[in-house]
Amino acid sequence: MEGAASGHGKDRDIQEATTAPDIVVACLIKGRLESAGIPVMLRSYGPAGWLFPGPPGSGGPIDLLVPSGLLAEAREIIAGFEAGAWEAADDATGREV
Numbered sequence: 001m002e003g004a005a006s007g008h009g010k011d012r013d014i015q016e017a018t019t020a021p022d023i024v025v026a027c028l029i030k031g032r033l034e035s036a037g038i039p040v041m042l043r044s045y046g047p048a049g050w051l052f053p054g055p056p057g058s059g060g061p062i063d064l065l066v067p068s069g070l071l072a073e074a075r076e077i078i079a080g081f082e083a084g085a086w087e088a089a090d091d092a093t094g095r096e097v
Helices: 002-006 023-035 068-082
Strands: 014-020 041-044 062-067
Touching: 014 023, 014 068, 023 041, 023 062, 023 068, 062 068
Parallel strands: none
Antiparallel strands: 014 062, 041 062
16 A cells, blocks of 8 residues: 555655746746646745745745656746746737737
8 A cells, every 4th residue: 555655745746946036926937837737836935925925015035846847847938938938829819919
């Protein structure tokens, strides 16, 4: 039963993919990663950060955590985001929106 007890243990191993300067940027990156199928957890060190990542007015940095097995893919997406390659295409026209 060891396999059943451990379940998806490696899926629970998370790593910091990046640190965003604030909750707005963190949410933009989080949305981009999740749209690529990468689950994301936010971690804030601001006031009540352990309970509410990025409470209004905290303005502090936010860590974005992803499963270890998806870390390289996440960092590649983040690099593209930071380089400005994050514009979404309109499905109907194929033009950037």
